[in-house]
Amino acid sequence: MKPEHVIVGGGSTMGTGAPVISDAVRWGDLVLLSGRAAVDQATLTVTSPEFEPQARAVLADIGTVLGEVGSSWSHVLRVEAYLAHSEDFAAWNRVWTDHFTPPRPARTTIVTGFGVPGILIELQVTAGIEAR
Amino acid sequence: MKPEHVIVGGGSTMGTGAPVISDAVRWGDLVLLSGRAAVDQATLTVTSPEFEPQARAVLADIGTVLGEVGSSWSHVLRVEAYLAHSEDFAAWNRVWTDHFTPPRPARTTIVTGFGVPGILIELQVTAGIEAR
Amino acid sequence: MKPEHVIVGGGSTMGTGAPVISDAVRWGDLVLLSGRAAVDQATLTVTSPEFEPQARAVLADIGTVLGEVGSSWSHVLRVEAYLAHSEDFAAWNRVWTDHFTPPRPARTTIVTGFGVPGILIELQVTAGIEAR
Numbered sequence: 001m002k003p004e005h006v007i008v009g010g011g012s013t014m015g016t017g018a019p020v021i022s023d024a025v026r027w028g029d030l031v032l033l034s035g036r037a038a039v040d041q042a043t044l045t046v047t048s049p050e051f052e053p054q055a056r057a058v059l060a061d062i063g064t065v066l067g068e069v070g071s072s073w074s075h076v077l078r079v080e081a082y083l084a085h086s087e088d089f090a091a092w093n094r095v096w097t098d099h100f101t102p103p104r105p106a107r108t109t110i111v112t113g114f115g116v117p118g119i120l121i122e123l124q125v126t127a128g129i130e131a132r
Numbered sequence: 133m134k135p136e137h138v139i140v141g142g143g144s145t146m147g148t149g150a151p152v153i154s155d156a157v158r159w160g161d162l163v164l165l166s167g168r169a170a171v172d173q174a175t176l177t178v179t180s181p182e183f184e185p186q187a188r189a190v191l192a193d194i195g196t197v198l199g200e201v202g203s204s205w206s207h208v209l210r211v212e213a214y215l216a217h218s219e220d221f222a223a224w225n226r227v228w229t230d231h232f233t234p235p236r237p238a239r240t241t242i243v244t245g246f247g248v249p250g251i252l253i254e255l256q257v258t259a260g261i262e263a264r
Numbered sequence: 265m266k267p268e269h270v271i272v273g274g275g276s277t278m279g280t281g282a283p284v285i286s287d288a289v290r291w292g293d294l295v296l297l298s299g300r301a302a303v304d305q306a307t308l309t310v311t312s313p314e315f316e317p318q319a320r321a322v323l324a325d326i327g328t329v330l331g332e333v334g335s336s337w338s339h340v341l342r343v344e345a346y347l348a349h350s351e352d353f354a355a356w357n358r359v360w361t362d363h364f365t366p367p368r369p370a371r372t373t374i375v376t377g378f379g380v381p382g383i384l385i386e387l388q389v390t391a392g393i394e395a396r
Contacts, residue, residue: 001293003341003392005367020357021371025341027392028293029133029160032342035372077135077157078164080256082374089247093152103137107153108167108256110214111245113375115353124344124372128135128159161265161292209267209289210296212388221379225284235269239285240299240388242346243377260267260291 003027008068015044023065029131031071035082036061037114037122046118051088054120055095062125071129078106080124086111088120135159140200147176155197161263163203167214168193169246169254178250183220186252187227194257203261210238212256218243220252267291272332279308287329293395295335299346300325301378301386310382315352318384319359326389335393342370344388350375352384 004026011019012034024033038047038054038061048054066072083092092109114122136158143151144166156165170179170186170193180186198204215224224241246254268290275283276298288297302311302318302325312318330336347356356373378386 001392001394003339003369005369007367014357016357019366019368020361021368023370025370027341030162030294030341032370032390034342034370035344035374075135077159077162078166080372083247086245086247086249092247093146093148097152102151103139104151104153105135105137106155106157106164106166108212108254109247110167110254111247113350115347115350115356115373115375117350122372122374126164128133130133162294207267209291209294210298212299215379218377218379218381224379225278225280229284234283235271236283236285237267237269238287238289238296238298240344240386241379242299242386243379258296260265262265 001028006065006069008065010041013041015042024069026069026129029128031069031127031129033062033065033125033127035122035124037116037119039116039119044116046116049118051091051120052095055092058121058123059099062123066127069129071127073100075128076105076125077128078126081107081109082112082122083109084114084120092121133160138197138201140197142173145173147174156201158201158261161261163201163259163261165194165197165257165259167254167256169248169251171248171251176248178248181250183223183252184227187224190253190255191231194255198259201261203259207260208237208257209260210258213239213241214244214254215241216246216252224253265292270329270333272329274305277305279306288333290333290393293393295333295391295393297326297329297389297391299386299388301380301383303380303383308380310380313382315355315384316359319356322385322387323363326387330391333393335391339392340369340389341392342390345371345373346376346386347373348378348384356385
């Protein structure tokens with residue numbers, strides 16, 4: 001069995017001309033997604049200065065990757081959330097409960113910094129998928 | 133195959149009336165737990181101002197979740213530890229070596245912030261479980 | 265099925281006489297590695313004060329663990345990277361693209377602190393391996 005590397009659209013080029021990472025890798029019945037943030041890959045700048053638009057953009061983006069792999073929101077097992085500011089925790093819970101219907105995934109939320117200035121939230125998703 | 137969502141007791145309500153996340157999600161022979169901290173879910177305040185009591189409370193709490201799922205300490209594969217202060221690293225190693233007997237799980241320890249004030253340690257566990 | 269604990273050489277002793285953690289744990293077709301940093305296990309000090317030597321040392325170290333387990337670079341599924349300084353993000357991308365040839369793994373990079381002073385990069389790898 002070989003890992004299946006998934007690159008969506010132009011990929012995560014991080015300002016270069018080619019994808020630097022895979023957007024997700026499938027291994028059997030698991031899909032491990034890369035951390036996603038609301039960053040324009042051509043300019044390496046955030047797409048909004050505000051938390052909720054960033055959070056919703058990241059979730060939309062993850063939905064695209066899940067769809068490309070053939071997984072789905074109902075198969076998201078765990079979401080690791082990295083926030084720039086603890087003050088955004090309540091807003092994060094609102095976006096989360098809006099987006100996922102019960103029973104929701106497992107989740108961890110911590111406060112960290114990021115490689116690209118202006119990122120307010122980054123999400124790393126681990127999902128399941130039916131084995132072939 | 134569908135993910136099995138595990139909610140223990142009243143669940144992680146985070147100050148709301150209903151669970152916001154699953155405490156763990158089982159997928160085949162894997163169990164992905166949510167990050168756990170020593171936080172009272174009704175009041176969203178920490179249950180102790182000190183490191184070791186928090187660490188021991190989190191481990192006890194994780195033991196409850198593992199038991200509820202049907203996994204166990206001997207099937208913990210990796211522990212991701214988030215500390216508020218690097219000064220607590222030695223205390224964390226003491227709690228860790230007290231709690232786990234060799235051969236111990238894989239582990240990563242980093243220093244981060246948290247969504248709830250006063251958290252000194254949060255732990256994210258990935259465990260195995262016999263496939264059905 | 266039981267988790268297989270992997271300890272390489274003297275193990276991660278963290279200044280004690282015996283391994284405190286496993287360097288990796290295998291569970292079926294998955295290998296979960298501990299977070300690795302360029303730290304001398306006897307003295308708990310970093311092996312270089314500079315980013316790129318640390319990053320390359322960590323990758324070499326991970327290669328040793330992967331080899332010991334029987335996995336390989338081509339089976340690395342996801343790399344979680346923790347940087348001390350966001351200013352090292354570009355250097356991290358250079359080391360990454362030098363080390364991995366496309367298609368590369370999934371990756372998440374965040375900025376955090378560490379338990380041992382002077383760590384500039386720590387990497388946590390999740391890899392696949394053929395099931396027995």
